[in-house]
Amino acid sequence: MGEITNIMEYQVIAKQKLPKMVYDYYASGAEDEWTLKENREAFSRILFRPRILIDVSKIDMTTTVLGFKISMPIMVAPTAMQKMAHPDGEYATARASSAAGTIMTLSSWATSSVEEVVSTGPGIRFFQLYVYKDRKVVEQLVRRAERAGFKAIALTVDTPRLGRREADIKNRFVLPPHLTLKNFEGLDLGKMDQANDSGLASYVAGQIDRTLSWKDVKWLQSITSMPILVKGVITAEDARLAVHSGAAGIIVSNHGARQLDYVPATISALEEVVHAAAGRIPVYLDGGVRRGTDVFKALALGAAGVFVGRPVVMALAAEGEAGVRNLLRMLREEFELTMALSGCTSLAEITRSHVITETDRLRPTPRL
Structure with a gap:
């Protein structure tokens, strides 16, 4: 395999190892995949303003998320059906996340x-929730x-219908028969059977509640004491509604560019959401993070932490639990190096003054 020097290399290995239908399911985005590319490219347009001659011999990356202390502001996002990537699936991801001292979010x-997942041992875990038409199923789950000891709900709010993922349509995507x-x-909820297009799209159309609205955040609060993160916010208007609804936090997410194409990259939408939240609740970023430099940029623009999704399943496919452990280690080390080289x-100490965005470059520079 050769030495892995950055987390993007895992995707190359995953493509070689996985069946085409499975790899395409994990890797693809909606329609033209413009947002899929933009999720990455938008990070590349943010530049650093590093400070020098600062003692960086000791660096502290620890933080708290909803009151839980973690080793770094890098967490694992929910990704579905991980046993398609590796037989250990979510077990491996849970163990690797726990070993890294960070949070894993388990997909519905x-x-x-x-x-x-809890049987794998201790760890801080959040649960990502899709709301089904049968609310009794949701309550039970x-x-x-x-x-089981999960600490928060990440309510996905951008999927009243599944985005048009053309690779899944071409491949007639369906969950492999040995998995459920x-x-x-x-539960009598129907199966993800072969369909004329994507089996997952047909399943979602039959099961997921399209009537989901802000009042359902209150409903969720009435059935659980777990704090609720609203996942899928990319506008100031919805950020203010999330605060008003009593959400414990916001995850700026475009569903890995798998829902509505031509929405902004999450890093581009982040500042708008942060300003609207106005410090009342924490804002996290999900989407496009591939480097420790990306983590620093997100924090400089106001994120309280980031979630990493696709790279985790690629590392899982390549090397199982060892791959996910290595991925989290590399991101941590790159982030620590970025902090040191930026003087934090x-x-x-990571502030807005440490980065320059495209918007900043369009403003006239005052004469000194």
Whole structure:
């Protein structure tokens, strides 16, 4: 395999190892995939303003998320059906996240149940929730997650319908027959069967509640004591509504560019959301993070932390648990190096003045 020197290299290996249908499911975006490319390219247009001659012999990357202390502001985003990538699936991701001292978010559509993930050992875990038409199923699932020791709900709000993922349509995507969506096993919810296009799109059309609205955040609060993060906010208007609804935090996300194409990259939408939240609740970023430099840029623009999704399943496909451990280690080391070279010894020292965005470059520079 040769030495892996950055996390993007795992995607090359995953493409070689995985069946085409599975790789395409993980890697593809919606329609023209403009937002998929933009999620990465927008980071490349943000430049650094590093400060020098600062003692950076000791660097502290620890932070707290909803009151839980973690080793770094880099967390694992929910990605579905991880046993398609590797037989250990979510078990491996849970163990690797725990070893790294960070948070794993388990997908509703995991191929391991909430109870199975908890059986891997201690760790701080959040649960990503899709709201089904049958609200009793949702209540049951939320209560199971809470009983199992999950600490928060990440409510996905950008998927009343599944985005048009043309690779899945071409491949007639369906969950491999030896796997199931474990959290829904034994429930009469229909199966992700072969369809005329994407089996997942047909499943979502049949099961997911399109009537979901802001009042349902209150409904969720009535059935659980877990804090609720609203995942899928990319505008100031919705950020203010999230605060008003009593959300514990916001995750700026465009669903890995898999829903509506031609929405901005999450890093481009971040500042608007941060300004609207106005410090009342924390704002996190999900999407496009591939380097420690990306983590620093997100924090400089106001994020309290970042979630990493696609790279985790690529590392999992390439090397199982060891791959995910290595991925989290590399991101941590790159982030620490970026802090040192920017003159920051703690997260609190990372400020807006450490970066220049495209908007900044368009403003006239005052004469000194």
